[in-house]
Amino acid sequence: MKRTILSILLALTLLLTMAIPAVAAETKPAYRTGYYYENLTTEGKEAYRALCEAITEPEMEFPDRIVVADAITDSELEDVAQAVCWDNPEFFMINYYNTYLAEPFGKGRTIVPSWTSTKEEYLKDLQTMRTAAASYLKGAPKKGSDYEKELYIHDAIIRDASYPDTDTQYTDSSSIEGDYYYQTAFSIFKDHMGVCEAYSLAASYLLTELGVKCYPVAGIGSSDGGQINAGNHAWNVVYLNGQPYVTDFLWDEVSSDDKSIYSKDAVHIFFNLPISQSGLTHWNEHYVDTYRANTSTQSYYQRTGSYYSSWKDARAALPKLTASSWKHGRHVVEFQFTNDAAYKQALKELFDKEKMGVVIQEANRQISGKKISAGNYSYGKTDWNRVIVVKLVEE
Numbered sequence: 326m327k328r329t330i331l332s333i334l335l336a337l338t339l340l341l342t343m344a345i346p347a348v349a350a351e352t353k354p355a356y357r358t359g360y361y362y363e364n365l366t367t368e369g370k371e372a373y374r375a376l377c378e379a380i381t382e383p384e385m386e387f388p389d390r391i392v393v394a395d396a397i398t399d400s401e402l403e404d405v406a407q408a409v410c411w412d413n414p415e416f417f418m419i420n421y422y423n424t425y426l427a428e429p430f431g432k433g434r435t436i437v438p439s440w441t442s443t444k445e446e447y448l449k450d451l452q453t454m455r456t457a458a459a460s461y462l463k464g465a466p467k468k469g470s471d472y473e474k475e476l477y478i479h480d481a482i483i484r485d486a487s488y489p490d491t492d493t494q495y496t497d498s499s500s501i502e503g504d505y506y507y508q509t510a511f512s513i514f515k516d517h518m519g520v521c522e523a524y525s526l527a528a529s530y531l532l533t534e535l536g537v538k539c540y541p542v543a544g545i546g547s548s549d550g551g552q553i554n555a556g557n558h559a560w561n562v563v564y565l566n567g568q569p570y571v572t573d574f575l576w577d578e579v580s581s582d583d584k585s586i587y588s589k590d591a592v593h594i595f596f597n598l599p600i601s602q603s604g605l606t607h608w609n610e611h612y613v614d615t616y617r618a619n620t621s622t623q624s625y626y627q628r629t630g631s632y633y634s635s636w637k638d639a640r641a642a643l644p645k646l647t648a649s650s651w652k653h654g655r656h657v658v659e660f661q662f663t664n665d666a667a668y669k670q671a672l673k674e675l676f677d678k679e680k681m682g683v684v685i686q687e688a689n690r691q692i693s694g695k696k697i698s699a700g701n702y703s704y705g706k707t708d709w710n711r712v713i714v715v716k717l718v719e720e
Contacts, residue, residue, distance in 0.1 A: 353381070353383055353448075354380055354415060354416070354447075354448075354451060356377035356378075356380065356381055356409075356412075356413050356416070357412055357413055357533075358373070358412065359411075359412035359533075359540060360412065360540040361404075361407065361408030361411050361540070362408055364408070365401075365404060366401060368393075368396065368397045368401065369397060369404060369405045371394065372393045372397050372401075372402065372405045373405050373409055375391050375392075375393055375436070376391060376405065376406070376409050376419075376436060376438065377409060377413070377416075379391050380409075380418075380419070385444075386443065386444045387418075387443070387444050387447075389437070389438075390435045390436065390437055391435065391436040392433050392435055392436075393433045393434050393435070394433045396433055396434050397426070397434055398426075399426050402424070402425070402426050402434075402436065406419070406421035406424040406438075407421045409421065411526065411540070411541050414529060414530040415451060415455075415510075415530070417441075417454075417509035417510060417511040418440060418441050418442045418446075418450070419438055419441065420439040420440075420441050420505050421439075422439070423439035424436065424437065424439045425437050450511060450515070453511075453514070453515055454510070454511050454514045454515065457515065458531060461478065461482075462531065462534055462535065464477070464481070465477050465478065465531075465535055467535065471536075471537045471563075471564075471566075472565055472597075472623060474532065474535045474536075475532060475537060475539075475563055475565070475597075476596075476625070478528060478531045478532055479528070479572065479574060479593075479596060480591045482513065482524060482527060482528055482531075482574050483574065483577055483578050483590075483591035484591065485517050486513050486517045486518060486519060486523075486524065486527075487517065487578070488519070488520065489507055489518055489519070489520065507519045507520050507523055508522040508523055509522075509523055509526065510523060510526035510527040510530050513526075513527040520575075521558050521559040521560070521575045522541070524559070524574040524575040525541035525542070525561050525574060525575075526541055527574075528541075528561050528572075528574045529541050529561060532561075532563065537563065537564070538563070538564035539562065539563045540561065540562055541560070542559065542560055542561065542607075542609050543557070543558070543559045543609070544557075544558065544559075544560075544607060544608050544609030545557065545607075545608045545609075546558025546560065546576075546606060546607050547605075547606050548576050549707075549709070560572065560573040560574070560575075561573070561574065563597065565597065565623045566623075568623070570597040570598060570599065570623055571595070571597070571598040572596050572597055572598070573595035573596075573598075577591050577592050577593060577594060577595050577596060578591065578592075579591070579592055579714075579716070590655055590656050592657060592659050592714050593625030593626070594659075594707055594710065594712050594714070596625045597623040597624050597625065598624070598710075605710075606709065624661075626660065626661035626712070630642075631646055631659065631660040631661065632660070632662075632663065633660065633661070633662050633667060634662070634664065634667060635667045636667050636670040636674060639660060639662070639667070639671055640674070640684075643658075643684045643688075644684055644687035644688045644690075645688070645691065646658055646660065647684060647697070647715075647717070648688040648689075648692050651688065651692055651697055651717060652692060656716060656717050656718065657714055657715065657716055657717060658714075658717065659712060659713065659715070660712070661710065661712045661713075662713075663711075664711075665711065667711075668708075668711040668713075671713060672713070675704075675713070675715075676704060681702060681704070682699040682700055682702075683699075685697050685698070685699040685702065685717070686699045689720075695720070696720040697717050697718070697719065697720060698718050698719060698720040699720070701718050702715055702717055702718065703716045
């Protein structure tokens with residue numbers, strides 16, 4: 326009889342361990358308690374941990390329901406579900422938009438998660454994501470400054486990823502259902518494609534892995550510095566030397582119909598915006614850290630010296646700057662002005678009077694090999710922060 330009972334117990338144990346196929350240790354999910362966890366209530370934090378533990382339990386399928394001991398409200402659960410996903414970009418298999426509370430269970434509430442895949446499918450996708458992320462991290466300057474790490478990840482994501490152009494691209498590219506896929510970091514790592522939320526989650530994931538404090542933010546964005554083109558958007562807050570800066574990984578893609586020329590180029594208009602500029606383009610009423618930075622010393626233009634207070638200074642520097650950009654394989658040259666007068670004069674001289682062509686000719690004297698066309702260039706500008714971006718093509 327004892328042998329029979331023992332045999333039954335062994336059989337049950339075997340069945341339980343077979344519930345989820347064995348995976349390598351590095352594929353097992355783990356969770357973090359990050360910026361959004363810290364902003365939850367005590368009840369919200371408990372629900373957060375319960376949801377994370379359901380995800381990370383190694384030998385169980387995703388549960389249909391999770392009982393939370395302390396009661397939370399529907400609005401609190403919305404914050405909890407989003408906090409779990411935004412603190413943990415690896416948890417792309419839960420659609421936080423569709424996760425909801427069921428009727429009370431005893432003294433608590435019941436969370437009904439919206440899983441987009443099975444545990445088995447998720448673990449395979451997780452391995453795919455981690456493998457892709459490792460390829461990004463391999464080339465990162467791990468011993469560099471946080472600024473250098475951020476710049477590397479910024480340019481790498483923009484080089485490799487793109488925004489879905491048409492509805493036909495919103496297909497079931499993975500086990501994740503529907504359009505939600507393109508809102509996850511996984512879509513960036515798997516298909517190199519995603520919307521603003523996907524960019525911000527992928528950036529947060531990679532920078533956190535490199536030890537840089539960073540978190541995604543959602544709110545209203547306006548790329549033109551006003552509210553004419555304002556709409557829902559997502560970006561990042563990155564901390565450098567203890568100060569928070571706004572970086573928008575999506576909006577720094579080069580806008581052009583010719584992706585074959587500019588696909589590997591990133592601009593840095595929305596890279597480490599300080600309070601004096603970020604409030605013009607990115608608004609969020611809940612997370613005030615976004616707007617505490619009051620210095621622009623970490624901006625790309627100041628760090629690279631492409632930041633001018635007069636047209637005279639810019640004119641003297643532009644041939645060398647243009648040649649340097651071209652030598653480094655870039656098809657753009659970008660620079661910023663400290664004041665409106667210098668900015669407006671530069672626009673007039675470079676483009677109304679067509680002196681950019683002369684600048685390119687001077688740059689070509691510093692370039693061996695393929696030259697830049699002095700008569701076939703175009704430019705873009707952002708008046709709100711006085712940045713000029715010139716798009717270059719081969720002669």
